[in-house]
Amino acid sequence: MATETVAKPRTSARVGVQKFGTFLSGMIMPNIGAFIAWGLITALFIEKGWIPVAELGGFGTDSEGKPNVGIVGPMVTYLLPILIAYTGGRMVYDVRGGVVGAIATMGVIAGTDSPMFIGAMIMGPLGAWTMKQxxxxxxxxxxxxxxxxxxxxxxxxxxxxxxLGGFYGLSYLVKWFTDRAGEVVEFLVNNGLLPLTSIFIEPAKVLFLNNAINHGVLTPLGIQQSLEQGKSILFLLEANPGPGLGILLAYMFFGRGAAKASAPGAAIIHFLGGIHEIYFPYVLMKPILILAAIGGGMTGIATLAITNSGLVAPAAPGSIIAVLAQTSRDSYVGVILAVVLATAVSFLIAAIILRTSKNKGEDDLSAATSRMEAMKGKKSSVSSALTGDAAASRGEGTVLTRPVRNIVFACDAGMGSSAMGASVLRNKIKAAGFPDVKVTNSAIANLNDNYDVVVTHQDLTERAQPRTASAVHYSVDNFMNSPKYDEIVDLVRSSNTEGAASGTTTEPTAGAQPAAAASAAATHGAHAAEPANAVDGDASQGKGVLLRESVILNGTSRDRDAAIDEAGKLLLDRGAVDVSYVHAMHEREESVSTYMGSFLAIPHGTNDAKEHINHSAVSIIRYPEGIDWGGKQVKFVVGVAGLNNEHLHILSSIAKIFTNKAQVAQLEEATTVDEVLELFGKVNA
Incomplete structure (x- = not known):
């Protein structure tokens, strides 16, 4: 017990730093193109650039004697921080958060004469989070x-x-922090101590802890230094590809087995592609090789310091191509020498270690890769290059290395079937005792690779996998009562239970039997899972989404297409959509069926058709005799048009009803519209 008590805080701290670093990286990396653009313009047009142009570089005066503003200064002062703030805000609270975060950051920018990258990283997410609250x-x-x-x-x-708060308060604090951090860097440079940072940076890279340092401190300080001096050594403290290349070359000549065979391909990906994590498993197979990375890193930094070399902007990814593209005009010799010498020193140290040890690096590379992914907390984007696992590139057989915390249902529009499925699974997971697991829905076009589990209709899985390669994928053909939901609940339970084995392969098994007890508990416990949501026009939640005139107890259609028209007409009559949206409902049905199971279908438009929605609305039509829906019998058709998730309250109620056979029977026996509306009102009471 004592060992566990000590170990937990270490793991928690490492994971916390990783998450923080990943968040910082998430603000910087999408905007790297803007950094590169600024770096190129700076390298070309400033006074010491390749092609000095006063009007662009911001030096000298114009014909009227006024100082040239140029575009270098405004880009780094306004464009880059605001982009970072908007991206960070959007990560927290979508577009609304991004806008508020950008507004807030403008105050910090105007409050000081220094580039406010750190201020943007604070105000962007903070503005979004507070707006959300x-x-x-x-x-x-x-x-x-x-x-x-x-x-x-x-x-x-x-x-x-x-x-205003940023202008009068935070700007001064950030300026103070930036100045103090700059003084620390200056002290290290002046006293020849900067190479010692490799003692921390190189192990941090292998442990995936470097993003917090690189994007939280080095990049902002590097931008400030580059603006003042035209270049910065800080951009190459972590991005130098030399140390990793030296280790991979040593494996090419002195390794054995799979490590030796895969090292040449890994070296190309690392050096030219800039994906440094490709060499991490080689270090994890023989951890003492971190000395080679440290030695190479120290050599590279010392070379840069001696030659007074640096980059004008961040090199991301850390490819030799990106490094050379951002190299200052007077630094090519120093930068190239720093990469070459770092490679050479790293290679020599790694070669000596491999040559003098009994273990020549023939350990299981797959096991080392799994350990690397366990530390990273997600599937590696380049792991298949090491293990030869073709399934990894498709997201199949994904190795789960962290608890399941974030599940997404994805469909074409992210509006109907995915919302229903998400509601059903959310209730099951809550009933199983894991209310903190987030279950959302999304359009496939809006997916990113930040989810643990992705659930899609079987006809859409291939579209979703490239966008979410590191997630576990489940394909279903029935969003209402798929047996895969019980598999997902079991996965959530096992991954969130203390002592569960990390690195367990979690490929969904076709045909697995549902866990009856969990399913029953979810069904009976679902009714208390969410707060009351009314469905008619007299309540606050869902107000105006489902109205009395949008419910028909005896539909007249006899086939699927006519039923879609009938449901769409109810939406048209309310002015919720235009006729193009009804056409899109048919288009959606042709690509993937909206049959949900339990005699229910929920036709809705495609993602591109959202522009044809005027306001959120839901229509419900009952067909007592049933109609054929692509080979399935359907008795209830729910037409959906949703904006800003206003319709999700109704879909949540519908999902709860149609996972309860007794309530489905009540719907079938209802004789008045009031009974239907009352049932939807009671389900969340």
Whole structure:
């Protein structure tokens, strides 16, 4: 027990730093193109650049004697920080968070004469998070027709307040921190101590802890230094590909087995592609090789310091191509020498270690790769290059190296079937005792690779996998009562249970039998899973989405296409959509069926058809005799048009009803519209 008590904080701290670093990286990496553009413009047009142009570089004066502003200064002062802030805000609270975060950051920018990258990394997410909390105060309490007014003014007022706070407060704190950090770097450089940073940076890279240092400190300080001096050594403290290349070359000549065979390909990916994590498993197979990486890193940094060389902007990814593209005009000799000497020293140290040890590096590379992924906390994008696992590139047989915390249902539009499936599984997972596991829905076009589990209709899985390669994928043909849901619940339970084996292969097994007890518990416990949501026009939640005139107890259609038209007409009659949306409902049905199981279908438009939605609405039609829906019998057709997730309350109610056979029977026996509306009202009571 004592060992466990000591070990947990270490793991928790490492994972916490990883998550923090990943978040910082998430703000920087999508904007690397802007950094590269600024770096190229700087290298070309500043006074000491390759092609000095006063109007572009911002030096000298114009014809009227006024100082040239140029585009180098405004880009680094305004464009790059605002892009970072918007990206960070969007990560926290979508576009609304990005806008508020960008507004808030403008105050920090205007409050000082230094580039506010650290300020942007603080204000962007902070502005979004606080806006999210404020929105929760009146969620569901705004009268229909006033949503846009309240949302726009609240964002504007709060953004302005944060901008003022940033101007008068945070800008000074960030400036103080930046100046002190700059003094530390200057002290290290002046005293020849900067190479010692490799003692921390190189092990941190292998442990995936470097993003917090690189994107949180080195990049902002490097930009400041580059602006003042035209270049910065800080951009190459972590990005130098030499140390990793030296280790891979040593394996090419002195390794054995799979490690020796795969090292040449890994070296190409590492050196030219800039994906440094490709060499991490080779170090993990023989951890003493970290000395080679440290030695190479120290040599590279010392060479840069002696030759006074540096880059004008970040090199990301850490490819030799990116490094040379961002090299300062006067630094090519020093930078190239730093890469070559770092490679040579790393190679010599690694070669000596491999040659003098009994273990020549023939350990299981797959096991080392799994350990690397366990530390990273997700599937490696380049692991298949080491293990030859073709399935890895498709997201199949994914190795789960962290607890399941984030599940997404994806469909074409992210509006109907995925929302229903997400509601069903969310209730099952809550009933199983894991209310903190997040279950959301999304359009496939909006997916990113930040999910642990992705659930899609079997006809859409191939489209979703490339966007979510590191996630576990489940394909279903029935969103209402698929047996795969019980498999996912079991996966959540096992991955979140203390002592569960890390590195367990979690490929979904076709035909696995559902866990009856979990399913029953989920069904009976689902009704208390969410707060009350009314469905008619007299309640605050879902107000105006499902109205009395949108419910028909005896539909007249006799086939699927006619039923879609009938459901779409109810949406048209309410002015919720235009006729193009009804056409898109048919288009969606042709690509992937919206049959959900339990006699239910929920036709809705494609993702591209959202522009044809005027406001959220739901229609319900019952067909007592049933109609054929692509070979399935359907008795209930729910037409859906949703904006801003306003329809999800109704879909949640529908999902709960159609996972309960007794309530489905009540719907079948209902004789009035009021009984239907009452049933939807009671389901969340």
């Amino acid at each position: 404020i929105d929760r105060l009146w969620d569901g309490k705004i009268r229909p027709g006033f949503e846009m007014l309240v949302n726009n003014f609240s964002a504007g007022i709060w953004g302005a307040a944060l901008a």
